[in-house]
Amino acid sequence: MSGLVDASATDFTAELVRRAIGDGAHAAQVTNVNLDRFEIDFSERKVDLLRSTANETTSLGVLRDGKRGSATLNGRDPDDIDGALRTALLAADAGLADPANAVAEASSLPPSRHGAEMADRDAMIATVLAYIRELSERYPLIRTRNSTYTFFVKDTSFANSLGVHQRQRRAWYQFGAMFSAKDGARATSFNYSGAASYVPFEQLLAVGTVGRLIEETLRSFDARPVSEKFIGDVILTPDCLFHLMFVFARALGGYEFLAGTSPYKEKRGETIASPLFSLLNRPLAEDFPEGADFDGFGIPTADLDIVKDGRLDNFLVDFYIARRLKLPQTAGVWNFVVPAGERSLDDIIAGTRRGIILSRFSGGRPNSNLDFSGVAKNSFYVEDGEIRHALTETMVTGSLQQLLKNIHAVSREQVNFGDHAYPYLAASGVTISAK
Numbered sequence: 001m002s003g004l005v006d007a008s009a010t011d012f013t014a015e016l017v018r019r020a021i022g023d024g025a026h027a028a029q030v031t032n033v034n035l036d037r038f039e040i041d042f043s044e045r046k047v048d049l050l051r052s053t054a055n056e057t058t059s060l061g062v063l064r065d066g067k068r069g070s071a072t073l074n075g076r077d078p079d080d081i082d083g084a085l086r087t088a089l090l091a092a093d094a095g096l097a098d099p100a101n102a103v104a105e106a107s108s109l110p111p112s113r114h115g116a117e118m119a120d121r122d123a124m125i126a127t128v129l130a131y132i133r134e135l136s137e138r139y140p141l142i143r144t145r146n147s148t149y150t151f152f153v154k155d156t157s158f159a160n161s162l163g164v165h166q167r168q169r170r171a172w173y174q175f176g177a178m179f180s181a182k183d184g185a186r187a188t189s190f191n192y193s194g195a196a197s198y199v200p201f202e203q204l205l206a207v208g209t210v211g212r213l214i215e216e217t218l219r220s221f222d223a224r225p226v227s228e229k230f231i232g233d234v235i236l237t238p239d240c241l242f243h244l245m246f247v248f249a250r251a252l253g254g255y256e257f258l259a260g261t262s263p264y265k266e267k268r269g270e271t272i273a274s275p276l277f278s279l280l281n282r283p284l285a286e287d288f289p290e291g292a293d294f295d296g297f298g299i300p301t302a303d304l305d306i307v308k309d310g311r312l313d314n315f316l317v318d319f320y321i322a323r324r325l326k327l328p329q330t331a332g333v334w335n336f337v338v339p340a341g342e343r344s345l346d347d348i349i350a351g352t353r354r355g356i357i358l359s360r361f362s363g364g365r366p367n368s369n370l371d372f373s374g375v376a377k378n379s380f381y382v383e384d385g386e387i388r389h390a391l392t393e394t395m396v397t398g399s400l401q402q403l404l405k406n407i408h409a410v411s412r413e414q415v416n417f418g419d420h421a422y423p424y425l426a427a428s429g430v431t432i433s434a435k
Contacts, residue, residue: 009034010111010167012076013159016060016085021161023085025062025092027103029160029298032058036153038119040128044135044144044179047128062088066097100324103160104297112293115171115198119151123200124173131204139214145190147177149204164298172196172289172418175207181217188220191359191378193239196418198289209239209415216359216378216390223390226356226381229433233355234396234403235348235382238415238422240358245279245336245422247366248400252306254321261368263401264312272312274407276341277425279307281316283333290419295319295332304331340423341410348409348426350385356432357382358396370400375435393435403427 007015013030020028034056041049061070069092071084128149135142151173158166176194180187195208205211236244256262264272283291283301294300297319305313314330322329349357356379363374376394380387404427411424 009155009157010159010165012058013157014165016058016081017159017161019081020060020062020085020088024089025064025161027063027161029061029103029158030058031296032056032157034153034155037150038121038124039148039150040124042128042132042144042147042149044132044142044147046132047125050125058084060084060088061103062092063101063103064089064092066099066101067092067095068098068101069093069095098324100320102319102323103162104164104299104319105162106164106294106297106299108163108165109293109300111167111169113169115153115169115289116151117171119173120200121151124149124151127201127204134205139218141181141183141218142214143180143182145178145180147179149173149175149201158294158298160298166294166298166300168293170289170291172198173200174418175201175204175210177204177210179214179217181221183221186221188217188223189378191217195416196289198287208417209237213239213359213378216380219380220378220390223392225391225393225434226432227434229431230354231429231431233352233382233426233428234398234430234432235345235352235355235357236425236427237357237359238417238424240360241338241422241425242417242420243361244400245338245420246334247370247372248279248404249306249316249334249336251370252312252316254315254317254325254327257315257317257325257327258321263369264315268312268315270312271310272401273307273310273404274427275310276410277307277310277404277407278305278339280305280337280339281331281334282337283331283335285335285337285421287416288335288419288421291335292333297332299329299332301331301333335419337421338410338414338423338425340412340414342412343409345411345413345424348411348424349382349387351409352382352385352426354384355382355426355428355430356380356391356394356396357387361396363396366400371398372400373397376432395433395435396430397433398430402429 069088071087073084174196193208281304318332360377366372406427409426
């Protein structure tokens with residue numbers, strides 16, 4: 001057992017697979033993740049905390065008689081390793097047989113390394129202090145919460161009983177901030193943004209949509225609802241798309257096919273959106289530090305065009321669903337890009353007769369037809385090409401299926417969040433009303 005405790009991550013995963021097979025598993029896979037971080041926590045006034053942490057997590061999956069069991073352990077305590085093996089095997093014995101359960105045959109990639117070898121801690125601290133000074137000087141009404149600037153090192157090792165071995169090391173900088181504005185008795189709601197990068201951020205206000213959202217937060221005092229119900233345009237911000245694209249992607253994914261709830265199951269090759277719209281999966285993008293070289297089954301990732309110029313070209317199907325539904329395996333990792341368009345955001349706003357800029361949508365999950373209804377958050381009313389006022393107590397209702405078909409403008413501005421990249425999209429036919 002001491003060999004497991006002291007082994008490299010690669011040897012540890014391989015030996016744990018061998019232990020599982022020796023203890024009676026018919027197949028097994030192990031993923032080991034070492035995550036180190038250097039983190040700076042701060043407010044608009046001062047640095048509150050500097051800390052370094054290290055954590056090792058191992059996920060074990062076993063198969064016996066077509067039944068799957070799993071367990072997770074932190075660290076490598078010998079008793080915990082024995083316990084995880086017992087737990088996974090007992091879970092498999094108690095499970096239901098499924099012919100789609102299997103470990104994957106795949107090519108083993110050479111070990112990969114992405115990002116810096118170590119954090120530039122002095123530069124990080126200097127950047128945080130400059131950000132605090134800038135907030136104080138330019139935005140004295142801004143109040144922050146949970147602001148963190150972090151350097152992550154994530155070392156992932158994978159092995160399975162078919163001899164697949166994978167390893168990748170990814171190191172990146174990540175900044176995230178939550179903030180509101182307060183002026184005497186007046187206050188705004190909280191907003192949030194952030195992003196990841198392989199290189200240190202030169203200016204934190206330029207990260208993601210932080211600077212833009214701070215400016216919009218300061219324009220959000222005395223927000224009010226729309227004066228009447230109307231059908232108009234919606235300009236979806238990159239922050240809003242971040243959430244809506246996952247809703248859309250789930251409808252293109254195998255698990256909704258399995259449940260029979262996807263409206264797109266029979267529409268591959270058909271036009272399902274405006275020709276201005278494409279959705280691409282790019283886990284191997286060079287500027288996505290939170291991408292992946294392989295998925296949770298150890299299968300090497302690949303770039304995939306999902307929707308191209310409005311046409312549905314591919315579904316999002318992982319290894320398990322591919323076996324279960326006898327579909328081609330296409331994507332076990334999601335890192336989406338919506339390509340930028342040709343119009344500026346200012347031009348799109350100027351061309352809007354009546355509508356809203358929707359930064360965040362608060363509502364229940366859309367139904368199986370992708371109909372949605374919820375409250376517009378951190379959003380603005382637009383009339384005759386001008387932003388009139390911030391919104392509160394305003395409902396947005398429509399169909400995501402129809403909204404994608406009604407896209408009439410895509411901005412040339414695009415925000416790279418470090419794992420996804422989105423522009424602004426403008427679409428018509430959305431119902432907007434006071435709550």
